Amino acid sequence: MDVSTAPWREAELLPVDLDVKVEGGTYRIASRTPLKDHDFNMPRAFAQVASRQPKAPALHRREGGTGDWRTVSYSELKRQCDGVTQWLLDQGVTGPVLMMGANSPAMAAFLFGTLASPAISAPVSPLLALVGGDLGRLRHVLSLVQPAVVFIEDARAVAAAIDGLDLGDAIVVTGTPEVLSRETVTLQTVLETEPTAAIQASIEGLKPEKIVQYMLTSGSTGLPKAVAATLGNLAANTASGGQLTRLNWTEKVLNWMPWHHVAGAAVLRATLLSGGEFYIDDGKPMPGLFDLSIRNLKAQPVQYYVNVPLGYALLADALEADADLRRMFFSELRIMLFGGAALAQPVMDRIQAMAVAETGHRILMPSAYGATETTSGIMAGYEYTDRVSLGLPLPGTTIKLVPHDHRYELRVAGPSVTAGYLDDPVRNAQIFDEEGFYRSGDLVTFVDPADPKRGIAFAGRAAEEFKLDSGVWVSGGAVRDAALKTLSPLIAEVAVCDDNRPYLGLLAWPSPDGVARELGVPVAEALQSGVLSAALKARLKTHNASQQGGSSRIARLGLLLTPPDPNAHELSDKGTVNRRAVLDNRPGDLEALYADPPGPLVVVVD
Template sequence: MQVSDAPFRHVDFPPVDLDIERRDDGTIVMTPAQPLEIGVPNVPTGLARQAAATPGKPHLRERDPDSGDWRTATFGDVKRAADGLTQWLIDRDLAGGGAMLIVSGNSIAHAVIRYGSMGAGVPVTPVSEAYALLGAKGDYQRLRHVVATVQPTVAFGETAAHVAALRAVLPEGVPVISREPDADGADYAAVTGTAPTDAVAASIDALTADTVGAYMLTSGSTGRSKAVIQTHGMIVANLFQGWQALGKAAGWDDVLLEWLPWSHVSGAFSSMAAAIFGGTFHIDEGKPVPGLFDATIRNLRDVELTYFTNVPAGYAMLVDALERDRDLAETFFRKLRLVLYGGAGLPQPVYDRLQRLAVDTVGHRIMLTTGYGATETTSGAMSIYFESDRVGIGLPMPGLSVKMVPIGDRYELRMKGPMVTPGYLGEDELNANIRDEEGFYKIGDTARFHDPDAPEKGLAFAGRLAEEFKLATGTWVSAGNMRMDLLRHLAPLVGDLLVCGENRDYVGILAWPSEAGLRSVAADPQAPLEQLLCDDGVLAAVREGLAAHNQAASGSSGRVVRFAFLADQPNAEAHEISDKGTVNQALAKHNRPEAIEALYADAPGAAVISMTGE
């Protein structure tokens, strides 16, 4: 059976029903006709509802670091511990001001700290563990910036290393809660064991839609991180729009497994969805990087899923593992109904390989969907909630209006809805410019219709405006769009790449190789990696992919003239790669001046592939 002929496993999506306004200047505004239905006023209330209905149901599970067995916290356990923290914050007059700074990986304790703080009206600010564990070499500059921005009145550091980082940056007198407290810290078990009073329920009842629930940090890819204000109303609006479009079909009230860090909005969203819709959330200690992904594979052998989410880098590693292991593939696909990937990044070849595996294993395709949005839209506010075999960013979910302003053959995206932030903490000047004259948030991305005559087929990502640059000729290069097309043509040879050429005469590419992909085409598949990079079979395949891309490109801004592999990998310590596995293009290029100069040398070395004249 051809993969394209195989049916999709049925997913009971809601109907696509769009109100579409077309204006004389070419602007289009799309709004789902289905109204947004929000079932709880805030996440602590949603958790309380689930704990009352199913107190003994497992809610959170994490691996014991010593035995490797799953440790379980029921909905009742999480609610009791969160209420203890809420009471502790109220008793110490820490509620109603400042913020709870959380330095921790994903864990049961991290979740309890979040829900207990939110219940007390204390906004949570979770930060990447890298700020603490990798930040000492730079005197914790990123962590110091966060402290100066959100001015925490209390903090949580799960381990002794987290506590040490917090002590280095927090003002004297700010209490630090930990499972491994220092002499001046507060013990997590004692804090969460505080006996709750009626003040806890009263505090939760007093939360309004405008009460700040979190300050979530942007990645800082174009400068220092900003603290995005996320209100309780924003958070539940985003969760329930996702539930209406995807969650009921996906099974967010069933069994979940995810690694995405809770310091990032995608990970925070999924864990809170499990809390208010009744899911059993398995905390995956793995990550989509060599070595750490083995933990994810172990967990996928243990936990059968109806719904799975990851980032493009994770799916590239997953399909490699599934192609090698039939038993793993059978476990993974047996109950699977829906797979979610990050909105702008999944290469079509990875999508195609995953579908081929699904058809070979269970006889049908699996619906792949997307969560597209930003920290400023709480999390993903657009998705693919209709049958499609195209990679894209989908359509707005209930409650969101998307304005599409024409730019050449694509559209700039702008968004309005109750899940969109009121602004950034302490950034009045910036806040004055993040919306257009009609109040639409300018997200900074562009898109195209898959089919302009059929908007219901969804949108395809067409690049970030901030990643575009000019050649020396004055011609604009859409780097994000070009990157996606090159990843398609260069699959499976390339894991990711940098589009270079700002103020140069032509576009050049620096690429991180995929070792498994290189071996699949190499003349000598057993050769060491450094030999694979100059293997005749590999170089011929690269030239073929570049030629196919160039043939379809229009103008100098779309054609690649030179290409070279990078010998290193993106440096997480230098913040070149985010917690969710995406590469910071600007920073990665800034950190590789010698590689760029070699790419553009008048007499390039043997490692540089030249496409001049093709």
């Protein structure tokens, strides 16, 4: 069957009904569908769900991350949340609760339990304590947030760091007190705290403008910033996301994305406030961890699936190699959402081809665009299309597109947008324009300039633009997307190089599955025989022939044989590559790329 003409599997999408205004070349675009009525008081809404279906499963997680599934019901989870809330009330905690650890029922209890109290949740990546060195980023976060409580469910991997840090007067809560030398409160003590009427009084006293969470930015361009989110921000974002499709989150959800990142936290909130079942996936789109995700996908079909582009690239390889996985994955699937970065069009095309072969239907694969500063996704694709784009604004959000060379700078306003960063008045004055729109720093173009209602496409980040030594500007994001389109599936990911160089280069990671499938041999053999270099060179020559200047012609490509290192910030917890960290951490590879003669793993394009 021709993929391009195959029917779509119905996803019950929000109708496309936009208000588009243009003035002086600047566009303002918003959905005419109003943001649906919702209770800003999410702890109250969650209590109602738990009361309505106390025995229904809320969370599932494999024992030890890899064993049999263990289930926590809504009544059990609510009881644990109440234990956290009551303990915080008993301790008089009104400041931040720093939370470090994997996704788990206890982490969910702390996130929702803190939400019902006067305290403020501050979930952070455990990688901050695993990096080693002087732990400068974690010290910065502690100094910035100044937590009253530090919760670490399993401190075994970070004990040395935690024991060596000055936590001030913070109370440390952990499920592994035996590995820490400092005084702690056990997790069991907190979760089993007896609830009182004070919990309901605390919930009913909540206001939509109350700051309830500090979410840390990735720090890819500097030290992390703490984005302040109000209860109203979180509730509005959850409500607008629920309007994308009537399928929503009421069924089974399988997801790995960390809850200390806005996308993962949004999926958790949406599922639990909808009464759905959340299967915690302890796998990740990283070497050695993705096999667990595949095992979970083969065990649990879903209607609504969310992942990052790197996860989809790995999934495409796995689907092509495993007929049983294909049958299970597509059996109930109605929509595949992605976010966190731009998805390479060839990855979408490969997955759609398999969907059609397996089901006779294409399955909608839209983006969900957002930022830490917008609480999570505020745009998504809600028209049936095979074209990769950022989609359209969800109800409640207005986007402003300000001319920037041949592109537009994307700015955002709406109830999901933060009021600013913690203790950073200078930056807060910079991130909003004169009308209060958040300056995203992302650059976009129209999918169809003649019809803005077709949506917008990512066209780079202003912070990723750099100059060659000739003075020519390079759009790093656009070059990355074009390179992945050209080199897929031989190459899994690239980092664009580099400021003040004589020509454009790439550092690139080969895809073992893609190389084996396309060239018929393993990566090591393909390198030794030269067949991989020849294939990459041929593709890059074809790419360069269609380009008009040095800002997009790729002169060299250096192959990287060690994967991106999350402990060195080369790979975020959500699976996106930090270009700047890769270049800073691999000076030898970078110099080999530009050396004369070049290094042995460098492909030179004539």
